[in-house]
């Protein structure tokens with residue numbers, strides 16, 4: 001620990017899933033109150049907040065429920081990296097020396113079914129959506145189809161990722177989908193976007209997460225088990241990468257924003273992929289987890305086929321991935337999703353993950369989000 | 384009634400004997416983009432000119448839209464009883480770019496990365512004037528069997 005480090009000293013979550021009659025904002029408030037209790041602080045102690053929500057209202061209005069203390073409250077909206085961006089902003093607010101104690105909040109509540117894309121908000125013209133192409137699910141189908149062709153990944157691997165996710169989710173009381181499914185069930189479910197079936201996709205959902213951050217040298221005032229945030233990075237796409245919502249892609253190849261964010265985070269933390277004990281990787285669909293294992297530097301392209309077959313990314317495996325069931329089992333309330341990953345890593349590093357606690361006594365943990373229009377966020381935690 | 388109209392102006396030449404997609408070429412670095420845009424995504428240059436893109440290329444990747452998209456934004460058939468899954472892919476136009484496009488085929492058994500494709504047009508819906516609104520698509524080039 002150095003004096004300018006940042007620690008996570010309190011975590012709170014509202015269960016993910018579908019909650020009739022509960023607003024997204026109220027889920028955020030529940031998460032904040034549970035994070036305050038976890039850190040043993042009062043709302044009036046919080047000096048600043050960054051709040052993110054894509055579809056459930058302006059986060060700063062939650063102060064009318066939490067208390068009008070006059071704190072600095074900034075709303076963050078950054079697509080699928082909304083939660084990661086709130087955390088990045090909170091991290092820098094403490095690292096800069098401006099504040100000692102603050103909170104990153106994410107919550108959301110989406111309509112049922114696939115995400116409805118606003119072509120205008122995405123900088124695209126209406127013919128694109130009108131013609132049937134503005135669907136994130138298509139991108140994931142096309143990206144993994146090409147990847148399978150180039151790197152020899154099979155449908156069995158796609159199903160194995162989902163099987164693992166629902167098994168891990170069954171041990172997570174905060175998860176939405178808690179029923180284990182067999183590889184056969186997963187492969188036989190409706191084909192939504194070839195080669196991806198219904199149970200290979202996560203669904204837009206609901207939930208909230210809050211994380212309280214403090215200057216590392218003051219962290220022991222709040223917790224016996226501070227978890228240090230060693231890196232928080234957000235990157236957008238560069239020329240030549242293959243992204244969601246792209247009417248064209250260039251012939252020139254670029255590895256994409258995930259590879260960039262990952263490399264920058266490892267440099268910031270002074271660590272490498274081999275130093276990580278567990279990871280939560282964006283699994284909007286099961287192919288994404290596979291591709292993101294390699295894009296984040298945890299294996300070579302194509303190696304995932306045997307890593308999955310050998311169970312290496314299971315909770316008891318050499319390198320556990322998506323220990324809480326990921327987006328597949330938790331669903332994706334966009335504003336909260338990236339913070340859920342960090343919440344899970346804090347539990348695992350504290351040794352508080354219960355039935356799904358990884359047995360390898362983890363000291364380091366990695367998170368990664370990816371989303372439209374080609375943005376990735378990475379964090380590295382250590383205890 | 385009876386005439387065909389394009390889904391939008393400026394996306395492809397229409398009417399034309401042999402319609403083509405309209406892209407932009409950067410006058411500074413020759414980067415080609417689709418649809419047209421006034422500045423360059425590669426070099427940040429602010430001078431582009433409209434180019435007609437090639438009509439044929441190889442299928443680079445593909446999927447099949449298996450469920451009715453939400454409407455809006457989708458303008459085609461969303462009735463679950465009559466919805467026909469449709470292919471979507473990227474076709475690599477040599478020396479230009481890979482364009483995202485509807486495909487005229489929707490059977491995974493027929494679809495192969497690398498297959499030769501050519502530009503065509505498909506009906507989307509009939510508008511209030513009774514005109515058939517069309518958008519672009521790519522179709523397999525029939526290979527002569529030896």
Ligand SMILES: [Zn+2]
Nearest residue numbers: 409412423426
């Ligand atoms: Zn240029």
